[in-house]
Amino acid sequence: MFDKAYRQRLEADLAQWEADGVIAPAAAASIRHALPPLSPGINIAVVVAIVGGLLIAAAFLAFVAAHWTEIARLLRFAILLAGMAVAGGLGAWFAATGRNVLADLCASIGAITFGAGIALVGQMYHLGDDFAGGMLLWSIGAFAAALLTGSRGALAVGLAAACIWTCMRVYDVPDALHLQFLVAWLIAAALALAWDSRVAAHLVAVAVLPWWVATSLRFDFDGAQPSFVLANGAALLFGAGLAISAAPSPRAHRLGSVLSIYGAFSLAVVAFLEVATVDDLFRLRTAAMEAQPLWTIACGVAGVIFALASAGLTRRAGEVLAACAIGLVLVAAPIWPTFAPGEPWFAYAALLCAMLCLVVSGVLDDVRPRIVAGWLGIAGVIAGITWAVKGSLLRRSAFLAAAGIIAVVFATALNRMLPRAER
Structure with missing residues (x-):
């Protein structure tokens, strides 16, 4: 349950219980006092700032892409390094000033820029065409950023890169289990547990599904x-x-x-x-x-x-x-x-x-x-x-009707067995 929704429901329950005389006003006040403060949410100013930052980043990328062939190799690489440094510096400043959402966004942008740097280096210097290996390296860098900054976005980037990596490895070697992904997944699960973050828990739960799907479809x-x-x-x-x-x-x-x-x-x-x-x-x-x-x-x-x-x-x-x-x-x-x-x-x-x-x-x-x-x-x-x-539709209808009758009989028996308060 999200904290804000829980607090709203709890506040309504406390007010109702206090009005009904179930609890004393002093008890309700002590309960409210014992609750920790809510973390600040995303307000309109933060949303506008995020949109503005994304527009600036998109303009920068469009400018670089328009002059990509004219830019020297070292300058391209320096641009990506500068992008990661700027994202990290802004993220540290936002974190120091208590703007955690923007700090998380900067860490995520830095993790994405790191992946772009891997692709650029591979293209410029004609490295081996092991695309899956590049995804693994990207995942490791994003996990490191998530570990150092506590960024949920960086964790999402790392898990996405790890999922692409494992799907490619399963496709390349369909008759062998790719257990290495489970190591990366367990690291992400440990981070989610240490952070006590529901968002991270959702990311970890979603990330395990592509491995099972890829394994089930490609295993020989x-x-x-x-x-x-x-x-x-x-x-x-x-x-x-x-x-x-x-x-x-x-x-x-x-x-x-x-x-x-x-x-x-x-x-x-x-x-x-x-x-x-x-x-x-x-x-x-x-x-x-x-x-x-x-x-x-x-x-x-x-x-x-x-x-x-x-x-x-x-x-x-x-x-x-x-x-x-x-x-x-x-x-x-x-x-x-x-x-x-x-x-x-x-x-x-x-x-x-x-x-x-x-x-x-x-x-x-x-x-x-x-x-x-x-x-x-x-x-x-x-x-x-x-x-x-295939099969007889008449027999299927008879089966469904029999199943429905059995379910109704079971519900009737269960209703008689349960106490009236639990019905």
Whole structure:
């Protein structure tokens, strides 16, 4: 939850409780006094200053580009060095005067200029055409800038360069795992944890997705399903996020909650992909035989174990259902062989139950993103079942009707079991 929105809600609750006589005015005042001051946001002046700075930078780049061939090599390189020095100096001045947003922007511009310098040196001196290596070097420089300045923008630049680097390496060597990216990702995750920054946590969560997607699409398995590899990645992200959020540290809780949100949405997307690929809405399979890599299976099992461990620590029933959702999605992927006649009804049922467990898990734990992810997953699975290319539409309608009746019966029984206050 963002600090400003939380403060607004807390202030409204305190005023209401004070008016209703629930708490004394002195207690409300002490609560307000105990809260730390809010960090200054981005006001109109800062927005205008950012736009002005970007316009000046764009004018400078356009001028340099117009006279690029006329500028000597050393002068080009000196211009880029001067750009990095000016960005760093302005960033230090803004940080010293308390204008942290502008300081972060300057650090980001410096990181981007560093990448331009790498490209320029490679072009001028005809260095090796290892473009992926250049992206790695850019990522290292941006990470160093983020570590020294605490810039979220520099961290974003470093993660973006690292994602391009790993995608290129996976493409170049499709039959080997590119584990080096995980080292860079763990460094970024450690920075997000040390900074206690929700923005950095979102960047870290987003950055892990391209590695899983690239690995699932390019890994040279004998008939492996990309959706199965993605399912195990989503399971590990979801389960590990829940386990990290169960730690007693507030920093770990915030980082883990963000990771679990992205894991829940990834699980919903994978559920739709499993239905879409099995019914040939999208051709992602490479052969009829199925041979899933052991490391992906281990990642999925670890995700389930992490979710159950988190449920054991927090004593939340919703996280048990989250583990069930992860397990059902993993079980659904290898249920059907592609050459088997008929339709994979058990897989359809497993995916629907998984998304229903995800929704109920979010309701029990009061986690709205998890609820949204579950509803999106239910909609995607139903859409995939209904508009599949092959199979009898009449049988599909009968299956959906039976599933709906079972869900209504389950809801009725659950309503009778729950206390009236929890309905």
